[in-house]
Amino acid sequence: MSHSPSISLEGLNPEKFTLGARAGSLVGRFLVVGIVGLAVAAALGLTGDQGDLSRFLHAYTTVYVYFTSIALGALFFVLINHVTSAGWSVTTRRIAELVTGAFPLLALLSLPLIIAALMGTAEIYPWANPDGGLVPEGVAHLVHKKAGFLNAKFFAARMVLYFVIWIAMAAWFKSRSLAQDLSGDPAITNLFKKRSAPMIPVFALTLTFFALDLLMSLDPVWYSTIFGVYYFAGGFLCFMALLGILAKKFGAEDGILSGFIRDEHYHDIGKLTFAFVMFWGYIAFSQYILIWYANIPEETAWYHEREGLFWGHVGVLFLLKFLVPFVGLISRHMKRHPQRLVIFGGWVMVMHFYDMFFLGMPSHLNTLHYLEAQAGPATEAGKAWHHAAESFASMPFGIMELACLIGIGGLFVAAVAKSFASHSILAVRDPRLPESMTFHNP
């Protein structure tokens, strides 16, 4: 009815929707950029001044959980669209499937963190070396009590498990979906629907524990039961923002999916982005208000450490990541306008990075403070730690963070580009493709 009549859905050729060299040429370049970035960061971290190892590991974690959250968001997008039998999303779903192609790379990138844990690097994981003095005195026994869960070997095993599950899930959906490009078999779609339902709880649990392991365990005493949801909400939000940007890129008039991605798709992507802006805001606030109200030292400390860095107040993150896109995306008009969707998408992606920074980096400052206290503030070593803490606090986003961002970001882009280069970015024979081409938002 309202898609342009020139597009016939009969006999679409997957070759036609394969980006090939257009994405392939990015792979090599970003690979080099990424490797250089990581090499610089690692060199700074391993050979630099006092405190640089901690800073490297924290910056690495921050960037790493950022990109992993995007891939997880993409995987969830695939799962949720199958489980709800969504028709609207078909022309954009392959994009998500291809983004999940980054999981093997992310698995590889988890190695430095696993090694750090196995080596008992208390600078990042105080629990990996509970007697390393990086746990506040009165609560050290609690960390010992948690050792059954928070120990290096179990941590490593869990990390392996997460990635085995995620890689398997992502590969299964991707390979079947690609097979459907050739066969057009509707049974595959039915199977997707059936299998995705039990996969969602598995996804939820692995994501939650991943967030606990990599972010919450940085402070092994602090805990928040909503933490996994917080990480999930931000990650899915960030992926929806990215999807809006990619949809605009591919759906533009000269884009490869021109005509396949319509205003209706922008509208729906916008709605989900908006919904998850709200959801993230809701979760973030829920976590904050309980801690604010109870006002218990062992809980408030976590927020207190985060008040000082960067913009100085927890509320600023809330304003920037919640209120700005909330007001920006509330109207239907904004969601249906691809250019504006892209602007807010970019904003949300940057704010999600700030969020990960907010979760991860203050722990570095904490580490430095503990090390200073341990060495004795008056000693030479103590002064050096103090100096490291001051120089970090004065410029929390420095060369180290930038190098990590370029490093992991470069590799992530290379992996995703490789995935895009060799596969059709449209599920050409999905039985719901016609629906996706004709649906209307009321």
Place this chain on the structure above:
Amino acid sequence: MEQQEAKALGLLAEYETPQALMAAAEKVRDGGYKRWDTHTPFPVHGIDDAMGIQPTILPWIVLGAGATGTLTALLLQWYTNGVDYPFLISGKPLFSWVPAFPVTFELTVLFAGITTLLGMLALNRLPRLHNPLFDVKRFARATQDRFFLALDATDPLFEDSSARALLEGSGATAVEDVPDVPTNENIPSWMWQVAIVLVFATFVPLGLIAASYNSTSTTPPFHIVGDMDWQESYRYGEEVPFFDNGQAMRGALPGTVAVGELEEDDAFYRGMDDMGNWLAVAPVEVSKSVLERGRERYNIYCLPCHGESGNGKGIVHERALALDTSGWLIPRDLTMDSIVTQPDGQIYDTITNGFNYDAETGTGNMAPYAAQIRPEDRWAIVLYVRALQRAANASIEDVPADKRSAL
């Protein structure tokens, strides 16, 4: 409406498929008609565009209502908690954005939600008890398998023959007049009765609330959810394995000073002025109730030694003499000149720190009473001692003239 012979209210066209209706709607739209509508058994996507329906202003109304909700909630909380009835709860600010947020959110959603419903009804002119289309028999299939387009005769462009031609040429399977059947548009009386009963029923809970508000009850309240009334919590000094000192009570952080614990007011707490001299006059207000309090405390704490009248011959003293305890130090006669001339601050200090008392060994002439008697009570005792001194050194002139004969 003119009082002529029954004139049609408009035209109703019937279509067999949503596609046919959609095509017809586009024609009518392009014909420039304004007062017309389509009726379908299910939502037909894209019909809004085909009909040329402009975006509704409802979202703006809802936005306004939501903003009103936000503002109402914030003002309400700020006024009640911060201004009208300030009540400090565990050191939290009287008004803060953080706890105000949930209520604000709820009220925003409430206002916006109710406005969405009411606004939708109002913009659609609902509820409407009768629609002339119901008088067309075939229109009943609008809820089953037919698609209808109704053109209103009040449309400025409406002209019977041209409109009919347009509809007939639009693929309609039938075009029919909408008859002007006179109907009773009054609301049926049973509806009024139900409405009146409902209105009165709403006063019942209000009445019950008002009644209980003005009465007292000795029966305990019933607990719908009891977890506020019977909380699981630790008692002072109870053992708990969670903390490393094994106690449920958390000690104050080092350096914490509770409100009022600093006792920085030298005059009140130590009986001295800034220069370290005894205060001549007690820094408290003198009133009958303070003196009564002083008498009561004096009789409890001082009387056994210093005696009821302050003469130093209390019951402990008498007993000590009776036992012939050698070395018994006779309590001072508080009415003697050397104490009458002492400043108030010094007597206060004697109660607080004792007299000739050595805290290290715990020995001396008189022990301190700081641990037993609160500062304000110590001052009350000082005032009462002053009264005893006046009484002991009084002359007949001090007695009111009309009471002198009694002596």
